[in-house]
Amino acid sequence: MADVAAEAHVSVKTVSRVVNHEPGVRPDTAERVRAVIERLGFRRHDGARLMRQGRTFTIALVVEDLANPFYSQVGAAVEREARIRQHQLITASAEGSPSRERAVIEALVNRRVDGIVVVPADESASSDAVLEASHTPIVYMDRPVRGTPRDTILSDNHGGIRSAVEHLVAHGHRNIAFYGDDPAFWTARQRRDAFVATHEGLGLPGSPRVSMGPHSSGSVQETLVPWSRGPEPITAVITGNNRITLAVLLALREQRLPLSLVGFDDFELAALIDPPVTVVHQDPAAMGQKAAQQLFARLLGDESPAQTVVMPTRLIVRASGLRRAALNR
Amino acid sequence: MADVAAEAHVSVKTVSRVVNHEPGVRPDTAERVRAVIERLGFRRHDGARLMRQGRTFTIALVVEDLANPFYSQVGAAVEREARIRQHQLITASAEGSPSRERAVIEALVNRRVDGIVVVPADESASSDAVLEASHTPIVYMDRPVRGTPRDTILSDNHGGIRSAVEHLVAHGHRNIAFYGDDPAFWTARQRRDAFVATHEGLGLPGSPRVSMGPHSSGSVQETLVPWSRGPEPITAVITGNNRITLAVLLALREQRLPLSLVGFDDFELAALIDPPVTVVHQDPAAMGQKAAQQLFARLLGDESPAQTVVMPTRLIVRASGLRRAALNR
DNA sequence: TTGAAAGCGGTACCAG
DNA sequence: CTGGTACCGCTTTCAA
Numbered sequence: 001m002a003d004v005a006a007e008a009h010v011s012v013k014t015v016s017r018v019v020n021h022e023p024g025v026r027p028d029t030a031e032r033v034r035a036v037i038e039r040l041g042f043r044r045h046d047g048a049r050l051m052r053q054g055r056t057f058t059i060a061l062v063v064e065d066l067a068n069p070f071y072s073q074v075g076a077a078v079e080r081e082a083r084i085r086q087h088q089l090i091t092a093s094a095e096g097s098p099s100r101e102r103a104v105i106e107a108l109v110n111r112r113v114d115g116i117v118v119v120p121a122d123e124s125a126s127s128d129a130v131l132e133a134s135h136t137p138i139v140y141m142d143r144p145v146r147g148t149p150r151d152t153i154l155s156d157n158h159g160g161i162r163s164a165v166e167h168l169v170a171h172g173h174r175n176i177a178f179y180g181d182d183p184a185f186w187t188a189r190q191r192r193d194a195f196v197a198t199h200e201g202l203g204l205p206g207s208p209r210v211s212m213g214p215h216s217s218g219s220v221q222e223t224l225v226p227w228s229r230g231p232e233p234i235t236a237v238i239t240g241n242n243r244i245t246l247a248v249l250l251a252l253r254e255q256r257l258p259l260s261l262v263g264f265d266d267f268e269l270a271a272l273i274d275p276p277v278t279v280v281h282q283d284p285a286a287m288g289q290k291a292a293q294q295l296f297a298r299l300l301g302d303e304s305p306a307q308t309v310v311m312p313t314r315l316i317v318r319a320s321g322l323r324r325a326a327l328n329r
Numbered sequence: 330m331a332d333v334a335a336e337a338h339v340s341v342k343t344v345s346r347v348v349n350h351e352p353g354v355r356p357d358t359a360e361r362v363r364a365v366i367e368r369l370g371f372r373r374h375d376g377a378r379l380m381r382q383g384r385t386f387t388i389a390l391v392v393e394d395l396a397n398p399f400y401s402q403v404g405a406a407v408e409r410e411a412r413i414r415q416h417q418l419i420t421a422s423a424e425g426s427p428s429r430e431r432a433v434i435e436a437l438v439n440r441r442v443d444g445i446v447v448v449p450a451d452e453s454a455s456s457d458a459v460l461e462a463s464h465t466p467i468v469y470m471d472r473p474v475r476g477t478p479r480d481t482i483l484s485d486n487h488g489g490i491r492s493a494v495e496h497l498v499a500h501g502h503r504n505i506a507f508y509g510d511d512p513a514f515w516t517a518r519q520r521r522d523a524f525v526a527t528h529e530g531l532g533l534p535g536s537p538r539v540s541m542g543p544h545s546s547g548s549v550q551e552t553l554v555p556w557s558r559g560p561e562p563i564t565a566v567i568t569g570n571n572r573i574t575l576a577v578l579l580a581l582r583e584q585r586l587p588l589s590l591v592g593f594d595d596f597e598l599a600a601l602i603d604p605p606v607t608v609v610h611q612d613p614a615a616m617g618q619k620a621a622q623q624l625f626a627r628l629l630g631d632e633s634p635a636q637t638v639v640m641p642t643r644l645i646v647r648a649s650g651l652r653r654a655a656l657n658r
Numbered sequence: 659t660t661g662a663a664a665g666c667g668g669t670a671c672c673a674g
Numbered sequence: 675c676t677g678g679t680a681c682c683g684c685t686t687t688c689a690a
Contacts, residue, residue, distance in 0.1 A: 001683065011661045016685065024659060041462040046439045047385065048683035051376045052666050058419075066408055067614070069597075072401030079395055079422055088436070090387075091420045093408055107417070110375045133370040249601055268398075268597050272578055285396070330667065340677045345669065353675055377667035381682050 001042065008036040019044050059295060060090040060108045062101060062118040070242075070265070070284050071119065074141065077288030078117055085296060087114070094121050102126045109134045115295040117288075120145050123186060137298040139291045143186045149306040151298070153291045157187060160280040160313035161194035164238050164262040167278065167321050169202060173236040173260060177209040177227055179220060179248055180240035188212065191240045191264060206232055215243075217250035224251050228259060235323065236260035242267055249273065261320040276318035287311050330371065337365040348373050388624060389419040389437045391430060391447040399571075399594070399613045400448065403470065406617030407446055414625055416443070423450050431455045438463045444624045446617075449474050452515060466627035468620045472515045478635040480627070482620045486516060489609040489642035490523035493567050493591040496607065496650050498531060502565040502589060506538040506556050508549060508577055509569035517541065520569045520593060535561055544572075546579035553580050557588060564652065565589035571596055578602065590649040605647035616640050 001019075005012040010033060017025045018033040025033075036042075050056050061078050063071040079089045090113060094101035098121045105127040108116055115137040125147035131138050132148065140152040168176055178195040181188040192210055199208040211223045227234045237252075237259050239245040245263035252259055263270070266281040290309060330348075334341045339362060346354050347362040354362075365371075379385045390407050392400040404420055411418045419442060423430035427450045434456040437445055444466040454476035460467050461477065469481040497505055507524040510517040521539055528537040540552045556563045566581075566588050568574040574592035581588055592599070592608045599606040619638060 012684080013661055013686095014659090017660090020685090026659060029659080043435075043439050043459075043463065045380075045441060045683050046436075047376060047380050047441055048666090049685070051374075051380060051668095052683085052685045054666080056376065065405060067398075067402045067405035069396075069398060069401070072398070072404070073396045075401070075404075075420070076394060076396035076422065079420060083421070088419050088421065088440070090417050091404070091408060092412070092417065093405065106372075107375075110372050111417070112374060112376055130372075134372065246598065246601075249598075253601070269575065269578075269602065272575075272582070272602050273598065274603050341668080342670095342677060343675090346676090349669090355675060358675080374667050377682090378669070380684095381667085381669045383682075 001044070004033065004036050004040055004042050007040065008033045055114055056112050057087045058090060058111070058113045059087050059292070060092065060113045060116045062092050062094055062104055062108075062116060064094060064096045064119060064121065066091060066093050069268075073284035074119070074288035074291075077285040078292045081289055081292035081296065096121050098122045098124060098126055102130075106130055109136050114299055115139070117141060117291045117295055119143065137295055139295045139298075141287060141291045144308070151291075151294045151306050152308040153287050153294065154308060154310050155187075155282040155287065156310050156313050157190040158194040158197075160264060160282065160315075161191050161238065162198045163313070163315045164264070164280050164321075165195065165198040165202065167262060167315055167317065168236045168238070168260060169204070171260070171321055172323050174204055175206070175209075175232050175234040176204065176236045176238060177211070177223070177234045178238050178240065179215060179244050180210065180212045181244055182214045183212045188240055195238060209234065213240075213244060213247075215247045217247045217254065220244075220247050220251040221255060224248070224257065224259075225255060228257055234259065236262070236321070239263045241265050245277070245279075249277075260323060262315075266316060270316075271318060273320075275320045275322075278318045278321040279316050281314045281316050283311060283314075330373070333362065333365050333369060333371050336369065337362045384443055385441050386416045387419060387440070387442045388416055388621070389421065389442045389445045391421050391423055391433055391437070391445060393423060393425045393448060393450065395420060395422050398597075402613035403448070403617035403620075406614040407621045410618055410621035410625065425450050427451045427453060427455055431459075435459055438465050443628055444468070446470060446620045446624055448472065466624055468624045468627075470616060470620045473637070480620075480623045480635050481637040482616050482623065483637060483639050484516075484611040484616065485639050485642050486519040487523040487526075489593060489611065489644075490520050490567065491527045492642070492644045493593070493609050493650075494524065494527040494531065496591060496644055496646065497565045497567070497589060498533070500589070500650060501652050503533055504535070504538075504561050504563040505533065505565045505567060506540070506552070506563045507567050507569065508544060508573050509539065509541045510573055511543045512541045517569055524567060538563065542569075542573060544576045546576045546583065549573075549576050549580040550584060553577075553586065553588075554584060557586055563588065565591070565650070568592045570594050574606070574608075578606075589652060591644075595645060599645075600647060602649075604649045604651075607647045607650040608645050610643045610645050612640065612643075 001012050001015050005015045018030050059082050082089045092104045094104055101121045109130055117139045119141045120143050123146050125145045128147050144152050180192045183189050196208045209227055239248050242265040263279045266279045270277040330341050330344050334344045347359050388411055408418045421433045423433055430450045438459055446468045448470045449472050452475050454474045457476050469479055473481050509521045512518050525537045538556055568577050571594040595608045595610040
């Protein structure tokens with residue numbers, strides 16, 4: 001900028017005015033400056049600018065794994081909201097490690113990002129002190145965190161599972177098993193608890209048959225086989241997420257068990273499997289959008305108390321929830 | 330930092346030394362400084378630091394759509410390489426628009442990112458001037474660009490298609506159709522050309538039956554039905570990408586056509602469809618990793634001529650490539 | 659309408 | 675081992 005100023009025989013301040021389209025520059029002066037800018041290929045150094053202004057026009061997203069379709073859809077939505085507002089997005093993976101997450105967040109705070117959206121690795125709020133001291137706004141997604149109340153965007157796990165159970169019951173199922181993921185995950189526990197509660201609420205027979213992961217096709221079969229034989233054999237299965245749905249589908253195929261199924265999380269090509277898989281759909285794009293919007297509201301000065309938003313799920317009925325007898329007719 | 334210096338009765342330079350673990354500070358002085366840092370909750374402002382140092386320790390990834398599984402896997406790989414090297418990653422979507430891509434790249438250059446990986450929207454190299462003037466290293470991915478030679482990471486489209494044709498021929502197919510995506514895409518044209526070349530190279534009968542998109546299940550059926558009836562009916566189909574594979578699968582199901590299939594791009598649950606889908610797998614994670622590695626090599630001063638790397642594809646044989654007669658036995 | 663000087667928060671360089 | 679000072683590239687403030 002100094003170069004441009006010298007070349008155009010004006011002060012840096014005038015160049016600055018031209019670059020930022022500030023008023024109060026004579027048109028011919030402005031034109032002369034622009035010509036020099038063009039000739040020298042000058043580009044404003046946004047780092048310096050933003051440092052002076054105290055904001056970075058950057059937000060960050062911290063997730064477990066960017067390659068996971070759930071997170072990548074969240075990422076796309078957050079990036080879109082950021083772009084609309086002239087902000088840039090830094091994305092970082094914590095790989096499910098709380099310590100790495102903490103390190104990542106500290107690095108982001110050191111960079112003075114304006115705000116952070118994070119899918120927390122655990123509930124420990126290990127970055128609370130840093131965030132508090134730096135006044136960096138944060139929005140948690142998908143899972144809540146202990147400690148200081150913060151804006152949090154969750155999925156309606158309970159409602160989703162309930163709709164799955166009710167759907168199966170409406171189609172005549174009474175004996176339904178639930179396969180969930182590792183109970184270390186908050187969402188896995190939520191969905192399990194929702195299943196048990198709904199099971200009892202509807203007065204289904206016996207005690208709820210629940211198997212928590214981590215699961216593979218093999219580990220699923222260990223309970224799937226006895227449960228579908230013995231007395232009161234199960235006729236349907238509900239799964240706690242994408243990964244478990246896959247394991248159960250493989251297990252059903254391997255054992256040639258004609259059980260009905262409702263999965264949590266929609267997945268690509270669920271409609272092409274035979275029979276097409278009925279799922280509880282959560283909307284990662286909507287969640288990401290909501291999280292980003294909430295973050296920007298804070299950046300714009302919203303000082304209202306932290307709020308938790310529960311995003312609705314939607315049952316996508318295909319065919320796997322019907323009774324197999326009905327399907328074959 | 331000035332506050333810390335004042336409080337600890339040392340100069341800012343000494344604080345700087347402590348913060349950066351530079352040698353030449355007496356242990357007790359360092360300890361005193363650290364105590365003040367802790368008490369005041371001081372955190373180094375990386376923006377200021379990086380501005381002085383002239384590097385930002387930031388690289389960027391520009392793609393069409395972060396939610397697309399191909400790009401999100403690339404993104405995860407690039408982020409990982411960046412993180413290993415203490416860099417952060419800015420991700421941006423250009424939504425397939427060359428003008429938006431140009432704007433995004435200019436913004437990134439203004440931020441002085443150290444380098445950029447981009448999946449270009451078209452071949453026009455519209456950002457060439459900016460990149461040239463700013464000396465920002467760039468690596469192109471998946472598609473080449475005209476103009477100044479640049480580092481480029483491509484997938485072996487030709488080899489992939491050839492392996493698909495050869496696989497089908499080995500299983501007795503002679504009449505094979507190709508469904509590709511919109512020929513506006515460089516990769517779509519590459520794969521089409523590879524099909525035609527292989528078709529001729531192997532001396533398959535008649536002229537190659539090719540239908541380019543954009544395709545839906547409906548548009549596929551328009552040619553699929555006549556081609557599988559008339560004289561020399563096709564017995565197999567090759568698809569040019571993920572999206573087309575889906576359209577063809579739906580079309581085959583709708584028309585109850587028992588054709589064999591090899592798809593380009595692997596996809597989630599391809600193994601669970603009946604019959605399991607044989608695919609040409611390209612490795613987005615490996616491509617992203619390679620691109621990032623190439624970029625960092627440039628950042629470390631590699632001045633060798635720009636190179637184009639073609640990453641191998643791999644045929645994942647499941648069952649859909651067999652003749653249906655064989656399958657039913 | 660224009661410019662000089664201070665300062666954002668650090669680091670580089672050199673002196674003590 | 676420690677400190678002073680210039681300076682990175684821009685914006686802010688105030689004066690001309």
